[in-house]
Amino acid sequence: MLIQIPKNSLDTYEQIREMTAAFAREQVRPQAERLDREEEFPVEIFKQMAGLGLFGITTEEKFGGAGVDCYGYAIIMEELSRGYSAVADQCGLVELICTLLSRYGSDEQKALYLRRITAFDLRVAYCLTEAEAGSDLAGLKTTAVKTGSGWSLTGSKLWINNAPFADIGLVLARTDPEQGHRGMSVFIVDLHGKGVTRGPKEHKMGQRASQVGPLFFDHVQLPEDALLGEMNRGFYMIMSVLEKGRVGIGALALGIAQAGLDAALDYAKTRKQFGSHIAEFQGVQWMLAQMAMEICAARGLVHKAAIMLDNDTPATGACSMAKCFASDVAVRQTAEAVQIFGGSGYIQGYEVERLYRDAKITQIYEGTNQIQRTIIARQLLR
Numbered sequence: 001m002l003i004q005i006p007k008n009s010l011d012t013y014e015q016i017r018e019m020t021a022a023f024a025r026e027q028v029r030p031q032a033e034r035l036d037r038e039e040e041f042p043v044e045i046f047k048q049m050a051g052l053g054l055f056g057i058t059t060e061e062k063f064g065g066a067g068v069d070c071y072g073y074a075i076i077m078e079e080l081s082r083g084y085s086a087v088a089d090q091c092g093l094v095e096l097i098c099t100l101l102s103r104y105g106s107d108e109q110k111a112l113y114l115r116r117i118t119a120f121d122l123r124v125a126y127c128l129t130e131a132e133a134g135s136d137l138a139g140l141k142t143t144a145v146k147t148g149s150g151w152s153l154t155g156s157k158l159w160i161n162n163a164p165f166a167d168i169g170l171v172l173a174r175t176d177p178e179q180g181h182r183g184m185s186v187f188i189v190d191l192h193g194k195g196v197t198r199g200p201k202e203h204k205m206g207q208r209a210s211q212v213g214p215l216f217f218d219h220v221q222l223p224e225d226a227l228l229g230e231m232n233r234g235f236y237m238i239m240s241v242l243e244k245g246r247v248g249i250g251a252l253a254l255g256i257a258q259a260g261l262d263a264a265l266d267y268a269k270t271r272k273q274f275g276s277h278i279a280e281f282q283g284v285q286w287m288l289a290q291m292a293m294e295i296c297a298a299r300g301l302v303h304k305a306a307i308m309l310d311n312d313t314p315a316t317g318a319c320s321m322a323k324c325f326a327s328d329v330a331v332r333q334t335a336e337a338v339q340i341f342g343g344s345g346y347i348q349g350y351e352v353e354r355l356y357r358d359a360k361i362t363q364i365y366e367g368t369n370q371i372q373r374t375i376i377a378r379q380l381l382r
């Protein structure tokens with residue numbers, strides 16, 4: 001399908017955009033430099049976001065979500081990220097967890113967790129990656145063994161967002177070691193339970209307000225109802241939500257790139273050299289024009305993929321294109337923004353210096369861009 005039509009009126013999306021942009025501009029962006037410098041997890045901002053319905057954006061309203069579609073989600077992620085991408089990152093993480101619970105949870109699990117997660121009363125972690133299993137999740141070693149009363153979970157996870165303080169984690173573990181990715185299941189794990197330990201938080205290049213660390217599970221006893229969805233279907237459940245995750249990261253990358261363009265435009269109009277504003281030099285104008293073109297193209301891909309998901313159109317390739325292209329644009333164009341700032345752009349405390357660092361991770365998490373290109377090629381060659 002060449003043309004994809006959004007499900008709601010354009011006015012609805014514009015209202016969503018304006019509300020989120022105002023929040024990001026007034027409450028988030030002014031704090032971004034300090035949050036990055038102090039590596040502070042912005043609890044107060046997240047409480048405000050919960051009040052505005054910015055957690056569980058596509059989750060049904062009866063579970064405390066906003067009931068918005070994926071196109072609306074993409075708009076929200078871009079605008080939040082334009083304020084500060086580490087804040088949007090938390091929104092994306094909650095979105096993934098709520099989507100998994102909404103899609104695969106029992107009525108009891110939905111009732112127990114969704115409202116508390118969307119209210120930001122429960123902090124969540126999405127636990128896939130291990131030391132030997134990054135891009136290749138089929139190599140993971142964490143195992144859940146059946147016991148008389150439930151499961152015994154043993155293993156470790158690496159670089160898990162929110163690990164230093166999360167209350168619950170959705171953990172992908174082997175339940176049938178002989179079956180590769182056909183032998184994995186997802187468990188809802190109480191991270192305050194016996195046998196769970198946390199390592200120290202990592203110090204990252206960018207998005208430094210989000211907190212990442214390892215989790216260790218030593219014969220953690222899980223009740224029967226800790227299993228999410230069907231046994232041995234965990235790998236497929238995780239893959240089924242990653243498409244929305246990739247639209248989210250594409251939109252987040254777009255917000256970083258747009259913030260870089262915003263800053264570069266302001267600077268070019270005020271910085272004077274050779275007696276003129278640097279915006280008057282054709283060399284700088286062409287850099288700004290290229291930034292704007294690439295950002296527009298990335299937005300087109302992100303919005304198209306989001307609307308395809310909303311219309312239930314097969315969107316695997318489109319979601320990978322959106323994530324891969326938008327994150328490459330974010331890295332390339334924040335580098336250009338640094339260049340337009342000259343030496344100032346290389347100095348800590350200038351927004352573009354942080355944006356350049358923040359952009360890099362978008363090419364790595366939610367599936368590296370090499371993996372996205374592999375997915376796109378596989379779709380082409382089918």
Ligand SMILES: Cc1cc2nc3c(=O)[nH]c(=O)nc-3n(C[C@H](O)[C@H](O)[C@H](O)COP(=O)(O)OP(=O)(O)OC[C@H]3O[C@@H](n4cnc5c(N)ncnc54)[C@H](O)[C@@H]3O)c2cc1C
Pocket residue numbers: 126127128129133134135136158159160161204212361364365366367368369370371374
């Ligand atoms: C800040 C941060 C936050 C994160 N948050 C989470 C989280 O909340 N939960 C979670 O589970 N994980 C999380 N991760 C982990 C992240 O998803 C992984 O780092 C990512 O999937 C890549 O895995 P890896 O680092 O092991 O790289 P590897 O898979 O070892 O890849 C190394 C390099 O080889 C390339 N490569 C690998 N396989 C192929 C292939 N088949 N073809 C071509 N190239 C290939 C990759 O593209 C990459 O360039 C986070 C990581 C970071 C840094």
